[in-house]
Amino acid sequence: MDEKSDEFINSLSTQSSVAKFSHSDRGIFGCSLNAQKLVADQCIDGGYKRLNELRMRAVEVSRARKAPGRNSKSELIERVQDLKVQLHLAHQENSRLVIALDELIDLAVRMAGSEGVKQKIVEREIGEVTLRFGI
Incomplete structure (x- = not known):
């Protein structure tokens, strides 16, 4: 993974840090949390609620990968x-x-x-x- 990927994974910890995340090489630009909510509600099935569920699931997966030996x-x-x-x-x-x-x-x-x-x-x-x- 590159530096920006690590930065993105770290930004998953809060809703506002995901909104502020930017990666100009990939066409990702930060915005306010309200703007992210508005766009998510318009563009994602399930809206902002679904986006937040996905964010929380990504955080869980990231933590599981960082914690070796913790299996089900x-x-x-x-x-x-x-x-x-x-x-x-x-x-x-x-x-x-x-x-x-x-x-x-x-x-x-x-x-x-x-x-x-x-x-x-x-x-x-x-x-x-x-x-x-x-x-």
Whole structure:
């Protein structure tokens, strides 16, 4: 957003500041509140009352966007459900990885056989891997 857009959003706080807002590059010129009411009643379905309702709604939306983390209850419930599904999938994937790691350890032990040097190297490496993964 440009500076004028920020200025307009800030002007939404009161009816008179919206009336006074101007942006000559876009052909928007300030006027008195009475002039704004007169033009709104002539040009907008619902007149000035509708214009003011739209202004107040824009203020609400602007505040909601500036306040991160403030979601509706239904949005938060949906987010919690999504996170539960993601957590369940992560648990499943971790279980598969642990099983695969166990199978690889068994294979390494079998391949090392009972020969002293190979077996000691494999046992040391397995010890480091299981320590790293907390198994």
